Amino acid sequence: MSQQGERRGHEDDWWGELYRRDTDDVGPAPAADSVDDRFDSASRTVAGPRPPTPSPASSPAPGAPWGPPTPHHPTGPSRPDPGPGPAGPPPADAFEPGVLPCADAYEWADLGPDTVLDGARCGAATLRAVSSRGESARRRGEPRQDALLTARFGAGPGGLVLVALAGGAPGAVGAHRAAREVCEWIAGAVGRSHARLVDDIRTGNRGALKSGLHRLTDRALGRLRARAAELGLDPAEYAASPRCLLLPTDPERRTRVVFGAGDGGLFRLRGGAWQDLEPAAPGPDAEAVGDVPAPAAPFRFHASVARPGDVLLMCGGGLAEPLRARPALAGHLARRWTEAEPPGLAAFLADTRTRVEGYADDRTAAAVWEA
Numbered sequence: 001m002s003q004q005g006e007r008r009g010h011e012d013d014w015w016g017e018l019y020r021r022d023t024d025d026v027g028p029a030p031a032a033d034s035v036d037d038r039f040d041s042a043s044r045t046v047a048g049p050r051p052p053t054p055s056p057a058s059s060p061a062p063g064a065p066w067g068p069p070t071p072h073h074p075t076g077p078s079r080p081d082p083g084p085g086p087a088g089p090p091p092a093d094a095f096e097p098g099v100l101p102c103a104d105a106y107e108w109a110d111l112g113p114d115t116v117l118d119g120a121r122c123g124a125a126t127l128r129a130v131s132s133r134g135e136s137a138r139r140r141g142e143p144r145q146d147a148l149l150t151a152r153f154g155a156g157p158g159g160l161v162l163v164a165l166a167g168g169a170p171g172a173v174g175a176h177r178a179a180r181e182v183c184e185w186i187a188g189a190v191g192r193s194h195a196r197l198v199d200d201i202r203t204g205n206r207g208a209l210k211s212g213l214h215r216l217t218d219r220a221l222g223r224l225r226a227r228a229a230e231l232g233l234d235p236a237e238y239a240a241s242p243r244c245l246l247l248p249t250d251p252e253r254r255t256r257v258v259f260g261a262g263d264g265g266l267f268r269l270r271g272g273a274w275q276d277l278e279p280a281a282p283g284p285d286a287e288a289v290g291d292v293p294a295p296a297a298p299f300r301f302h303a304s305v306a307r308p309g310d311v312l313l314m315c316g317g318g319l320a321e322p323l324r325a326r327p328a329l330a331g332h333l334a335r336r337w338t339e340a341e342p343p344g345l346a347a348f349l350a351d352t353r354t355r356v357e358g359y360a361d362d363r364t365a366a367a368v369w370e371a
Contacts, residue, residue, distance in 0.1 A: 101143040116148050126342040128369075131146045134318060146362040157250040170361075172236075181240075255305055258302045326356055
């Protein structure tokens with residue numbers, strides 16, 4: 001015991017001597033041996049004697065070698081500019097993620113990025129999709145409640161692209177999990193039945209499409225209610241509003257199918273003007289489909305043939321509400337999106353994040369530009 005203690009004490013003394021400030025340099029050279037001294041020595045060896053430090057009167061001009069940097073005055077933003085928008089110029093932190101959400105060391109699946117951005121070519125169309133955390137959630141350090149999923153099933157003319165988005169119940173704990181789960185469940189069902197869905201779209205079998213997608217949506221929402229019971233939560237606290245878009249990859253097929261339930265919106269930009277394809281929300285749909293109970297939110301279904309130059313916009317409530325309530329935002333996006341080419345991914349993100357006073361929820365949207 002004493003030997004171990006003696007060794008430990010000797011080690012402590014050794015470390016103490018090493019870091020004592022009053023200990024002299026133990027190197028063989030009497031000269032100082034600091035980092036600056038070694039740098040000066042190396043510089044003299046490689047490039048000869050270092051020139052003397054100039055006096056303030058003879059200091060080099062800005063931008064000269066070894067002189068102060070040239071002052072930089074930016075002439076424009078360093079990030080995509082969404083334009084002045086309906087609420088004036090965006091604040092300096094309008095594009096910044098803000099505070100990260102608090103992580104749980106045992107629930108890594110709950111972690112999600114501040115923003116998800118995706119895009120693709122789908123037959124004759126160009127797809128852009130985004131889900132971005134709202135300003136209020138960024139300030140409070142809360143996770144993004146909206147979810148976004150993009151997937152392609154099949155290949156060639158028989159392929160099908162799915163875009164699924166969902167918004168969780170506002171203010172509910174675990175709302176982001178509910179939104180993500182309902183998107184994944186719907187995607188799994190669409191993937192398993194994509195061949196039949198493509199065939200129904202090709203033949204224009206609207207009745208089969210509507211009834212089948214209605215059952216699919218109701219079952220996904222039913223699974224959320226069952227999951228809420230497992231977690232001991234009120235079903236209203238573990239709920240989501242899904243919206244889904246189906247795009248055939250066959251360039252000869254321009255049928256676009258949108259379905260879902262709950263908050264959100266569907267808009268079409270044609271001839272420079274917006275059309276609200278869901279202008280009024282009907283009352284709750286009490287009709288059950290088969291042995292599946294009716295959901296609390298009405299089922300939404302829209303199938304139409306697109307025209308060249310159309311822009312179809314499917315979005316969650318965070319973008320649908322200000323788009324309906326603020327004509328300035330609608331006009332701003334109409335001007336931006338009627339250009340010759342669809343916006344790039346960064347520009348689309350900036351457009352959908354156009355700041356509108358009084359609207360700070362998550363922004364989630366998918367838009368399709370028809371060639």
